[in-house]
Amino acid sequence: MTGTDNKLVSVAAGPVNSVPKSFRSGHAPRPNDAFIALMGITGSGKSSFISKCTDKSATIGHDMISCTSIVDVYPYEVTSDFTVYLIDTPGFDDTGRSDTEVLSEIAAWLTDSYKHEIRLHGIIYLHRISDVRMQGSAKKNLVTFKELCGEDALKKVVLASTMWDIIPAEKATKREQELKDTPEFWGWMLSKGSSVHRYNNTAESAREIILSLTGHNAPIATDLQKQMVDEGKSLDETSAGQGLRSELLKERRKLTQERQELLTLIEAAKEKHDVDTEEALQEESDRYTVLIKRAEDSAKALSISMTNLILKRDLRIAQMTKEMREVQNEYEMNFRLMRLDQIKVENGRIELENQRKLRRQGKLKSKASTSTTDTNSQLPGQRPEKGKGNMPATKIGISVSISKSFYILQSPMCLSCNEVELQEFQDGKRMELACLIAVSDQRTVWIVRYENNNWRWSATFERHYPELAKEIKSYGLNAVRLCAFGPGPGERYYTGWDEFRIYSCSPKFTKAMKSIKNNSSIGSVIAVAFGHGSSFLVSYGFENGHLGWTHDLQGYYPSLNRFLKSQKELGNKISIHAATLDPFSKTDYLVVFTDNDGRDRTPARQYGTGGR
Known part of the structure; x- marks a missing residue:
């Protein structure tokens, strides 16, 4: 709040x-x-x-x-x-x-x-x-x-x-x-x-x-x-409205002047045939165009009467209330599914315990051939029972991405983002999934999906990730279900469609992907995070609605490693729905998960910074 x-x-x-x-x-x-x-x-x-x-x-x-x-x-x-x-x-x-x-x-x-x-x-x-x-x-x-x-x-x-x-x-x-x-x-x-x-x-x-x-x-x-x-009076005619409008117009003049200076530099770069400098300056100029448009729109939006102001507020609150109820109903449904799963697991545990008692009493012979679980194929984050994950997946619609000083934190009710170009909704559609990587202290490369299933990527995405862009164009951008990538020039990436996935990363990541593919009960990859070096964290879902996870942090992100280790010792009692590792840091990360003990249905966060 x-x-x-x-x-x-x-x-x-x-x-x-x-x-x-x-x-x-x-x-x-x-x-x-x-x-x-x-x-x-x-x-x-x-x-x-x-x-x-x-x-x-x-x-x-x-x-x-x-x-x-x-x-x-x-x-x-x-x-x-x-x-x-x-x-x-x-x-x-x-x-x-x-x-x-x-x-x-x-x-x-x-x-x-x-x-x-x-x-x-x-x-x-x-x-x-x-x-x-x-x-x-x-x-x-x-x-x-x-x-x-x-x-x-x-x-x-x-x-x-x-x-x-x-x-x-x-x-x-x-x-x-x-x-x-x-x-x-x-x-x-x-x-x-x-x-x-x-x-x-x-x-x-x-x-x-x-x-x-x-x-x-x-x-x-x-x-x-x-x-x-x-x-x-309308809002722009009040003292507060006039003061704010004056500040917005002052900001617009300043931004317009700075953009004009950039345009001059762009022309100079063109004359020198300096393509890289021209592209970088053009991207910065485009950012200023967005900021100028935003200042102009904000100034115009002040021209509103009291009646329309209250009506607009009431409509927005009604929509927020409706969305919150829908999310709550989904939480309730998934919680009931989770409880049913827990009952099944508990009944299975009781049955297994009864069988052990019968064996000890000599009334039941153990048959090794009855075991069908291949424990060697288990991934960290799986439960030993039939290779299942931890709990029914709750589709909470959260996406997180951090890189240097840039971040995107998106949930069904909120978007918090400091990448200027991504702060605007596309045609009023809510952002559902996003990944960004800083290519300098001022600029990022990004790709996002909106609720209408339309994807967008930044102007320099193809220049920084040519192979990934080529693959996505080949198979179709709007059919993508999940996309994640790490910093260049090695082009670490993962992109998934409904029926197949492509990826380019370390041998350990490739091995993890093959293990996921070979497990017939796994339906889809839920989240992928590429971190420092060749570290990674992957969350995946099973056909029956359960979640599992696997990772290789390579000694980086120590507090996350301790957290995941402790969860494994407790029996993998979490389900990871979204994750990001800052690839430019050895400590900073954010993981969004739900607790599986049935006490709390609300998504929680585990995070770490250089101070941890």
């Missing part, structure tokens, strides 16, 4: 029961209700603040399955007849959403609640005191926050600093003073009545800040609410 902001709102005059329960997380409205909104950049500690205050878990921003990008509400029951509702808002620097989308989301909730006679008692703005200086995104976020609030609302704003426990107190105190003394930071807001608090990552500290905003009967309205609801 993205970071959140606390706002305190109380119901003004009007029939209490007419206010929808959606503003209260499903709770019935009461006269003493209060609302506090939390705001701040992603990672400033909003989710932690809510969790400490309410004693309930608020989803954290890096949760891959539930990437919250909407305003959410968490009740904090102060007394039996007094509830404070904490309004969790997304941060403006969320990599998965544009600032326009975030402002639209916040504006939809603020205007809808204001229209239903809900008034804010206060707003809590969270800031990491651990940040060395006010970075560009944090400064831009603060400016938007000021314009959203307006001068009148600032007297009910708490500026709360977080992360005091991770840096020396002397440094933190110095940074806090700088924030208070600088008008562009907190100084001007303090002069208008805002107050400063320190959040010490405790329930007591969080509740103290909240209660500092509830002891008054003078609720506030933000400028954004008044301008859109009372004055009927």
